[in-house]
Structures are given as structure tokens and as C-alpha cells.
Amino acid sequence: MNHIYLIEDLGLILMAASLMMLLTRRLKTPAIVNYLLAGLAIGPAMGLIQETSHLDYISETGIVLLLFLVGIELNIGQFKKAGKEVLWAGFWQMSLTCIAVFGLAFGFQHPLQTSIILGLAFMFSSTVVVVKLLQEDRSMRAFHGRVSVGVLLLQDVAALAAITLVSSLGGSAESLDASMTTILVTSVGGMGMLIGFTWIASRYIVNPALNWSLPIPGMMFIWSLGWCFLFVAIAHGFGLSHEIGAFLAGLSLAQSRFSSELRRRVHPLMNFFVVIFFVVLGIGIKFNLSATMWLQVFTLSACVMLLKCLIIIGVLWKMGRRKEGSILVGMHLAQISEFSLILIALAGRKGLVTQEIQTMVAWTGIITIAISSYGVFFRKTILHWIQNNHRLCELFQWAEPESKSHSPLGETTKNILVIGMNAMGRDIVKQLASRGEMVTAIDSDPVKLKDLPCNTLHGNIHDWDLLDSAGFSKAKMVVSALQIEEANQLLAFRSHAADIPCCVMAPDTLVMPALLELDVSYFMTPFADGIKRQKAELSKRGLLDK
Structure with missing residues (x-):
């Protein structure tokens, strides 16, 4: 009878997510926050779904497809042209945030292994949230849009490495040291072979196969999904995570002239499975955190938002970039990522972190994503307030309006x-x-x-x-x-x-x-x-x- 419960729970999950989106439409709440809130509502709040083990495989499929889509969108040529702003801003934001969160977590007397995983998880910003905000504002081509997306691409690569590392670890407290040798011996060789196969496929297999599938309606979509899960199976055979196989499958398709069409066709299916993942994650969130853990949630949330924003602004200003554009980049990237939640969920399944830590990270995600999104929504008011505050103008060195020739929107294309x-x-x-x-x-x-x-x-x-x-x-x-x-x-x-x-x-x-x-x-x-x-x-x- 498990299949009956599966169908009922899937229907309930989708209805709860849809209803939450409708209820919060005027508040412009980010989609991920809505999905987590929907999980909280039908899980801990109402108790409509309490057991989610039968949904785990479906929700994990969403993460596989998400990383497949990230790989398709990772244009190597665009990444090379992103410039040193992206490299330096991304490097310093990830490094300093990781160190700061590790220090805070260790100061809160968490184990060394937990502190390291928290530092890794919190250094990423949300690709899904930021790209959606930029699309809604039609500012993907603006300075802050280009830099934000470039930093996110850099973080996606780092997130993939972190997911691979965590997926290779065991469940004991000493597993971090014990597993490093195993990772180097078993995974690096397999990773090298899979990357080599990715390069060969992108050069000699992908385009002929897609050209062959083009005349048959729907064949390109089916073939691309089969290609994704073929890489997943190969990665599994090499002892690598499913996520890295999906990412490399997408990367092999990214250089194809059909990449935009593939992205458009895979995106709706990915959205369906990702909704299930985040709602199921919300179902597992608990309200019964101790006062000490709630203090850590608010401390980490404030630290992450302020630190990420200030690091980005400082690096871009140091490189002589626009003040307004630098602030907008910092505001867009001031949250933790969906990969943070994925990484912590994976670490929880491996026994590396407790359920209480997973709940703490989920609440931190809800708070940082919501506040940063509302900050972007009211960005004009915030920038206007800074410009009209004399002390802040002195701090931001905003003596006069910037030249219109540097408008982030550029000139009309005609x-x-x-x-x-x-x-x-x-x-x-x-x-x-x-x-x-x-x-x-x-x-x-x-x-x-x-x-x-x-x-x-x-x-x-x-x-x-x-x-x-x-x-x-x-x-x-x-x-x-x-x-x-x-x-x-x-x-x-x-x-x-x-x-x-x-x-x-x-x-x-x-x-x-x-x-x-x-x-x-x-x-x-x-x-x-x-x-x-x-x-x-x-x-x-x-x-x-x-």
C-alpha cells in the first residue's frame, strides 16, 4: 500500500506548495521559502505528513536534475570572460565567510567536523533566488547582474566539490581524516576519467546525437534525460556522487548549440522535483529548538548577511567599481544557498550532523533568503536613503551622483x-x-x-x-x-x-x-x-x- 501513500503525499505536497505561493504572492516571498513553509505547515504544524522516507528518492531526483541544469547553464566561454571581479569577489566571499562561520560554530562548542561542514555550507549564495530576482528585474545584463551570476557560477563549482567531499565521508567523528586518503585514491582517478569522457562526449558525441534526435518530436528531451542518468550511473560506478555525474552530463551539453533549448525543456521537470525536495525538507524541520540554538540561528543569519554583503562591496570598491553596482551585488548575494540545504541534508544522511543542526541551517536559510530578497525588492529605497544620509555618504564616499554613462542597464540596442x-x-x-x-x-x-x-x-x-x-x-x-x-x-x-x-x-x-x-x-x-x-x-x- 506504500504506492497509495506515495500518490496521496505527492498530491498533498503539490497542493500545499501551490496554496502557499498564492497566499504569499503579494508579499513576493521567494519560491524556496514558500516550499519550506509549505513543508512546515503540512508536517510539524498540522501533522498531515510525518514519514518521508518513501519520498526520498523522488526528492533526490530533483537535486540530480538541478545540478544537470546548472551544468547546462555553465558556459565556459562566458565564465572566462567574467573578469577578475568575479574571481576575486567570489574567492574572498567564500573564503572569509567559511572561516567566519567555522569560527562562530566552533565558538558555539560544536564538534570540529560539524563546524567545518557548517563553514562549507554557509559560504554559498542561492543561484535559484538570485537568478530569479535578476530575471524579474530584467537586470541580468546590468553590471550587478553579470557579476552576481559570475560569482554564482564560481560558487556552483565549489558547491559541487563540497558535495562530492561530504558524500565521500563516513558517519563517525573521525571520518573526516580517515576518509581523505580514500577520496584521493578512489575518487580522484574516477573523477579524472569521467571528466575525460565529458570532454570527448562534448567534442564528438553530443552534437551528432542531438542532430539525430532533432526531427523526432520530444526525442531531444528524452535523449538528454537519458544522457544525464547515464552519467549518474557512471559516476556511481566510480564511487562518485550522483550530483557530480549529473553536473558533468549537463556540462557536456553546455557547449552545444542546443543548450538553450535543452535548458528550456528540462527546467519545468526540474522545478517539479525540486518543489518536492524543499517541501520534504520543510517537513523535517522542527520548531522545538532550544533557546541557545535559536540564538545561534539569529547570530549566524546576521553574520552571513552582513559579512557577505560587506566583503563583496569591499572587494569591488577596491577594484574601482561603481559604488551603486557594488552595493547591489552585495545585496543580491547576502543569503545562504539551496546548496547549503542540500549539503547539510546530505551530511545528515551520512550521520555527520545532527537533526538539530539541520533544523538550525534550514531556519537560517529561511531568514537570510527572505530578508535578502526583500532587501533587493526595496533596493531603490535603501540606495536613496544612503544617498540622503550624510554620515553614510561619507562612509560610502558618495559625494555626488555617478555618471549616467555608467548606467548598469547599458544603452538601447536598436x-x-x-x-x-x-x-x-x-x-x-x-x-x-x-x-x-x-x-x-x-x-x-x-x-x-x-x-x-x-x-x-x-x-x-x-x-x-x-x-x-x-x-x-x-x-x-x-x-x-x-x-x-x-x-x-x-x-x-x-x-x-x-x-x-x-x-x-x-x-x-x-x-x-x-x-x-x-x-x-x-x-x-x-x-x-x-x-x-x-x-x-x-x-x-x-x-x-x-
Whole structure:
């Protein structure tokens, strides 16, 4: 009967997560906090779910897919171009935070092994939270967006190493020293072989396989999942963690021209499993912490938020970067990560930390993620308050407003986006390019993007990340040659919201009223125009009455 309880509990978990998102919608609470609160509600608060062992494998699948997605998003070329700001800011933030938290934990009389794990866990910031905040604010391309994402990519690599280390440890107090030799002997060799296989696959296997799967609907998605779990199985065979196998599988796909499309297709499935992971984690959180542990929660929360923010600001200022942008980077990265919760949960399963420590870290995550998110939400008010406070202005050396030439949003691109590379779309692109216009062509079929005299992007327009990377919010105009009514309505809606002129294909007059309500600027009516030209030509030849 376990399968019946599994289905019931899954349904309850998803309903609780959805309800919590609705209840906190106006408060703009981060999704991870909502999932943890949903787990608290149906677990410790109401007692609707008390046993979660039958959900562990499902929730762990979410972490495998999360790291698979992180690997896909890790563009090595972009990482190299991120600059020394990212390397120095990321290095000093992780190092100093780890040392400070280790010192605090050891000062609170936690065992050495627990203090080390807490130091490792708390040095990461939340990729999920920060990227979501940047996407909502349309500031991924701003200075603080680029630096924040670069630091997060660096931290993701470090988090992977920490997860691998913890997963290799045993459960005794002496396991840290005893396991290091085993890690070096058994894991490093397997890691090297798996990295070598990743490199070979990215060069010689991935692109031909994806090209083969492209004509079959849904095959690319199924193949990519199979590829992920193949790496997981190989990693397991080498004695490595499932997470590192998933990450390397994603990394092997990251350099493919299909990476953005794969990210879009895997993301919804990953979201489903990650919801289950964090709700199950919330179910395991207890309220009955001692007064001493609550003091540690608030002390660690304050330490992490202030220290991470001040380290980032100090490093970027030392390198001569913008004051406002530096503060925004610090505000975005002032929380612990979903990887912190994953690392502590993994350490708990290995017997390295107690349930009370896991609960303490979970509460610290809820507090730091919530406060940092609200800080970003009210960032304009905070920056304005700093600028109008004379003592803080002297501290921040904010004597006068910064030059507008350093605006984090950059300049308007004046780019024309053309969606849909059918015969009409390709002809529009070529004519616009011949007139000297900056054009970006977008299509879900990479074959149709070949030999075009402009920038091209492969992907689906339902993916906002794709449009954002094309510079949608600053485009000169959006042109859709698609004959898909739903897609054209979506483009018209987004263009109207961004105050961008929009021209769409109207196969017939029946679709025009709905598009006119969305304030479409221009229509292309090839079928109606073709009929008019045919009628005019027939009339000219005397074959049709005028």
C-alpha cells in the first residue's frame, strides 16, 4: 500500500506548495521559502505528513536534475570572460565567510567536523533566488547582474566539490581524516576519467546525437534525460556522487548549440522535483529548538548577511567599481544557498550532523533568503536613503551622483527581432540586413537559421530567457512571421507591456481583433494581399469584371 501513500503525499505536497505561493504572492516571498513553509505547515504544524522516507528518492531526483541544469547553464566561454571581479569577489566571499562561520560554530562548542561542514555550507549564495530576482528585474545584463551570476557560477563549482567531499565521508567523528586518503585514491582517478569522457562526449558525441534526435518530436528531451542518468550511473560506478555525474552530463551539453533549448525543456521537470525536495525538507524541520540554538540561528543569519554583503562591496570598491553596482551585488548575494540545504541534508544522511543542526541551517536559510530578497525588492529605497544620509555618504564616499554613462542597464540596442524563419521570415531578415539594420533572427529549428546575414538565436519564444538574451526589452521592433496564433498573441502582449512596436503575421482576418486588443502596430496579411493581387491581375487581363 506504500504506492497509495506515495500518490496521496505527492498530491498533498503539490497542493500545499501551490496554496502557499498564492497566499504569499503579494508579499513576493521567494519560491524556496514558500516550499519550506509549505513543508512546515503540512508536517510539524498540522501533522498531515510525518514519514518521508518513501519520498526520498523522488526528492533526490530533483537535486540530480538541478545540478544537470546548472551544468547546462555553465558556459565556459562566458565564465572566462567574467573578469577578475568575479574571481576575486567570489574567492574572498567564500573564503572569509567559511572561516567566519567555522569560527562562530566552533565558538558555539560544536564538534570540529560539524563546524567545518557548517563553514562549507554557509559560504554559498542561492543561484535559484538570485537568478530569479535578476530575471524579474530584467537586470541580468546590468553590471550587478553579470557579476552576481559570475560569482554564482564560481560558487556552483565549489558547491559541487563540497558535495562530492561530504558524500565521500563516513558517519563517525573521525571520518573526516580517515576518509581523505580514500577520496584521493578512489575518487580522484574516477573523477579524472569521467571528466575525460565529458570532454570527448562534448567534442564528438553530443552534437551528432542531438542532430539525430532533432526531427523526432520530444526525442531531444528524452535523449538528454537519458544522457544525464547515464552519467549518474557512471559516476556511481566510480564511487562518485550522483550530483557530480549529473553536473558533468549537463556540462557536456553546455557547449552545444542546443543548450538553450535543452535548458528550456528540462527546467519545468526540474522545478517539479525540486518543489518536492524543499517541501520534504520543510517537513523535517522542527520548531522545538532550544533557546541557545535559536540564538545561534539569529547570530549566524546576521553574520552571513552582513559579512557577505560587506566583503563583496569591499572587494569591488577596491577594484574601482561603481559604488551603486557594488552595493547591489552585495545585496543580491547576502543569503545562504539551496546548496547549503542540500549539503547539510546530505551530511545528515551520512550521520555527520545532527537533526538539530539541520533544523538550525534550514531556519537560517529561511531568514537570510527572505530578508535578502526583500532587501533587493526595496533596493531603490535603501540606495536613496544612503544617498540622503550624510554620515553614510561619507562612509560610502558618495559625494555626488555617478555618471549616467555608467548606467548598469547599458544603452538601447536598436535591434530588430524577427521570429520564425519560414520563407517570409528569411526574406524579411535579408531585406532588413541589406538596409543596414541590426537584426536578430530567432527560430526553434537551427537548420532554418543557417546562412543568414545577421545574429541568430535558437530556441522557443515561450522562454523569456531567450528573449532577454536577444535584448527584447530594448528592441527597436519585433516582427513575427509565425502562423501560430498563440505565439503571436504572446509576442504582442510582451511587446505591448515593453512599449515596443510589433508586427505580426495574420493568416486571416479572424485573428486580427484579438491582436488589435493587444495594440499590435502592424499586420502582415500575405493571403489577403495575394488574393487582392490575383484579383487585380485577372481584372487587368479582362478575365474578371472590375
